[in-house]
Amino acid sequence: MNFASDNWAGAAPRVLEAVARVNEGAMRAYGGDEVTARVKARLCDVFERDLSVFLVVTGTAANALSLATLAQSWRSVLCHAEAHVVDVECGATEFYSGGAKLVGLPGVGGKVPLEAVARHLAVPRRVPHQMIPAALSLTQSTELGTVYSVDEIGALAELAHAHGLGVHLDGARFANALVRLGATPAEMTWRAGVDILSFGGTKNGCIAAEAVIVFDAERAGHIAERRMRGGHLLSKSRFVAAQLESYLAADHWLDLAAHANAAAARLAAGLARLGIRIPLAVEANQIFPILPAGVDAALRAAGAAFHPWTTASLPEGTAIGEDEVLVRLVTSFATRDEEVDRFLAVAAQGMREVNAV
Numbered sequence: 158m159n160f161a162s163d164n165w166a167g168a169a170p171r172v173l174e175a176v177a178r179v180n181e182g183a184m185r186a187y188g189g190d191e192v193t194a195r196v197k198a199r200l201c202d203v204f205e206r207d208l209s210v211f212l213v214v215t216g217t218a219a220n221a222l223s224l225a226t227l228a229q230s231w232r233s234v235l236c237h238a239e240a241h242v243v244d245v246e247c248g249a250t251e252f253y254s255g256g257a258k259l260v261g262l263p264g265v266g267g268k269v270p271l272e273a274v275a276r277h278l279a280v281p282r283r284v285p286h287q288m289i290p291a292a293l294s295l296t297q298s299t300e301l302g303t304v305y306s307v308d309e310i311g312a313l314a315e316l317a318h319a320h321g322l323g324v325h326l327d328g329a330r331f332a333n334a335l336v337r338l339g340a341t342p343a344e345m346t347w348r349a350g351v352d353i354l355s356f357g358g359t360k361n362g363c364i365a366a367e368a369v370i371v372f373d374a375e376r377a378g379h380i381a382e383r384r385m386r387g388g389h390l391l392s393k394s395r396f397v398a399a400q401l402e403s404y405l406a407a408d409h410w411l412d413l414a415a416h417a418n419a420a421a422a423r424l425a426a427g428l429a430r431l432g433i434r435i436p437l438a439v440e441a442n443q444i445f446p447i448l449p450a451g452v453d454a455a456l457r458a459a460g461a462a463f464h465p466w467t468t469a470s471l472p473e474g475t476a477i478g479e480d481e482v483l484v485r486l487v488t489s490f491a492t493r494d495e496e497v498d499r500f501l502a503v504a505a506q507g508m509r510e511v512n513a514v
C-alpha cells in the first residue's frame with residue numbers, strides 16, 4: 158500500500174516501451190535528435206502556440222532554471238510559504254540564480270492569496286538595501302493537494318505583471334490539476350498569464366522527464382546556458398524525449414492523472430465515511446487526513462506507506478488532538494483499487510477499536 162508519494166511509483170509501461178523503442182541506431186546528441194524535435198512540436202500542439210522547450214530530468218532543475226531566468230541574483234521571488242521551491246529544494250533557485258531570495262507568503266491549502274501578494278507588493282522597498290520581487294511562483298496542483306482555478310491564476314498573474322513580475326508555474330503535478338479543472342493546457346497557463354512552466358511528467362508515469370516551457374521567447378533568457386553549466390543538458394536527450402512523446406501521445410498523460418485523482422477521491426470519500434477528518438479539499442492526488450493515533454498505528458502495522466505531515470496551511474481553527482496525527486496520502490497512476498480497499502478496511506477496523514475504547 159504505497160501512499161507515501163507518487164515519486165515512489167514506477168513508470169507507466171508505455172513510457173518504458175517508448176524508451177526501448179528509440180534505442181535503435183545513432184542519433185544526434187544534446188537535444189539535436191529527432192525525438193526531441195518531435196516532442197517540442199507535440200508540446201507546441203498541446204499548448205496551441207510556439208514554445209521554447211528545455212528538457213531536464215528533475216522538477217527541481219526545471220524550477221530552479223525557470224526562476225533563475227526570471228529573477229536576477231539581487232531580486233526576490235514570491236511563492237507560498239510551503240512551496241517546494243522554498244522548502245525542499247535545498248536552495249536550488251538561490252543557487253542557480255546566484256542569490257535571488259525566495260519570499261514565502263502564507264495561504265490556506267498551499268495557495269497564495271491574491272491579497273497576500275498585493276500586500277507584499279504595496280510595501281515600498283529601498284533599493285539597493287532591499288530586494289525587489291521579480292517573479293511570482295505558483296504550484297499547480299499545490300503541495301497541499303489543492304488546485305488554483307484558471308481565474309485565480311489569471312488574477313494573480315495580472316497583479317504580478319502590473320508590478321513587473323514574471324509568473325512561473327511549478328507543474329510537477331500539472332496533469333492532475335488540468336484533469337481536475339477540465340481546462341486546456343493553454344487556458345491554465347499562457348492564456349492566464351503564466352510566462353514559464355515547469356512541465357512535470359515524472360510524478361505521473363515518466364521515469365524522469367520534465368520540461369521548462371517558455372511561452373514568450375523574449376523571456377527565455379539564457380536558459381540554455383544555465384542548463385548546460387548546471388549539468389542538466391543530457392547528451393542522450395532522446396531517452397528523455399521518448400518518455401514525454403509516449404506520455405503526450407493522445408490522452409495518455411491525462412488518463413494517468415485521472416486515475417490518480419480518482420483513487421484519491423475514492424480514498425478520501427471512504428475515510429470521510431469513517432468519520433476521519435480531512436481539513437483540506439482533495440482536488441488532485443494528495444489527501445491530508447487527521448488520523449486517530451490508533452488508526453495510524455494500525456495502518457502502518459498493516460504495511461501502509463505514508464508520511465506524517467506538518468503544515469501551517471490548514472483552515473483557521475483546525476485542531477489536531479494529542480492522540481491524533483496529520484498525515485499525507487498520495488496516489489498515483491499506479492495506485493490499485495485493492496490498495497485503496499485494503500487501506501480503508503484497516504482504517505475502518507482501527508476506527509472501531511478507537512471508538513470501542
Ligand SMILES: Cc1ncc(COP(=O)(O)O)c(C=O)c1O
Nearest residue numbers: 215216217218241296327329359
Ligand atoms: C510540487 C513539487 N515541485 C517540484 C518537485 C521536485 O521534483 P524532483 O523531486 O523531481 O526534483 C516536487 C517533488 O516531488 C514537488 O512535489
Ligand SMILES: C[C@@H](O)[C@H](N)C(=O)O
Nearest residue numbers: 161162163164241245
Ligand atoms: C520532497 C517530497 O515532498 C516530494 N517532492 C514529494 O512530493 O513526494
